[in-house]
Amino acid sequence: MAMNEHTVRAYGEELNALTAEVTRMGGQAEAQINDAVASVVRRDVALARQVIERDAKLDAMHNEIDRKAIRMIALRQPMASDLRKSLAAMKLAMDLERTGDLAKNIAKRGLSLAETEPMAPLTRSIERMGRLVSQRLKQVLDAYTTGDVDQAVAVWSTDDEVDEHYNALFRELLTYMMGDARTITACTHLLFMAKNLERIGDHATNIAETIHYEMTGDELTGERPRATATPSPSEIGTPEQNG
């Protein structure tokens, strides 16, 4: 019995360590988003290069969390909520790794953008969207750390804010491109940056779903909320078609 209690406690400690590692990875992913966007706004080539280099660290953390979670499942054979915790850690690490890839891609595009004419209004829009997306990731990671399922659901149910930003930015970019063909290359980079930020927002929503599942054992069902005021397909470029 004493042995059993010991085993149970050790397992709890291992799970806590795993959660802490995911939280740390989340902090890194957040920093990568913020620095990637800052490198674009300030045309800071050195910072962009740092973001690109640091991405390998997130890949390593993902592998490490995956390995640990699989080993725990294999050796400890957890039941119910402990199993969900290990599986959730793996899913979160995957979403955070992809978030890192998207931040890295923003930084790479920042390098190219620094070689073109500055377009301050557009980079300010990217900055605003970056701030929103980064806040949502922060909120959902806080929900993970504190075990606050309501906060996770709150993030999940306001998914449409990101879509609205994306749609507005998309329209802004098309207007620029149509007005001056010399801006097309730069605008294409900004278009993909906006798309990357939108996809980071989707990962935050995925994370909210995973947290809900981990804590309740139930799926968050129902269609994800979508922006209501999307333009009609015949309007400019139908940005509501989020990929």
Place this chain on the structure above:
Amino acid sequence: MAMNEHTVRAYGEELNALTAEVTRMGGQAEAQINDAVASVVRRDVALARQVIERDAKLDAMHNEIDRKAIRMIALRQPMASDLRKSLAAMKLAMDLERTGDLAKNIAKRGLSLAETEPMAPLTRSIERMGRLVSQRLKQVLDAYTTGDVDQAVAVWSTDDEVDEHYNALFRELLTYMMGDARTITACTHLLFMAKNLERIGDHATNIAETIHYEMTGDELTGERPRATATPSPSEIGTPEQNG
């Protein structure tokens, strides 16, 4: 002992059923890609709508596979290679679901594209890229069904073919947009379609990695191969910045 053998056999059967379900889901995902691209090429609005509707089926299959795999892990507590098989099924289902989302997005953009002037050379390029990506997914799913790890590695190591197609198409699209501002809206849709196909190619590569891990217990390490003949950053739009 007889009981034990029975349990082992039942578990093997459950695993086979899970693998078969993933394979079926893979077939559906492949069909979705092919139909999405065909709807764009033929400007077939009815087919595009079918693709969009059918996506819910892939979501349902993903949930079902996830649920079954988790239940198997929880109740059966498999060790080593059987655990890897259950985890691999979950990862594959996730990649296939995202592949389906991307196919759906291509079909949605196809609806908008059908309202613009036809641009045959560009849709032919999308068709070629779609064929390549769909073939790669087929090959890697065959590798999963037959347990052929070498074939999975072969798909993984030729990842750069997709990048090359994407880079060429990207350049082609920028040239069109710069030449005639009236094509910008249509070209933007085609740009995102190309990006979606490239991301489907990435999912095929992920699947190859998962199969390798399932069958060998080792990660496929080393950088993924990249297209070597990418243009320099100062060249048109730096399409090598795959997001």
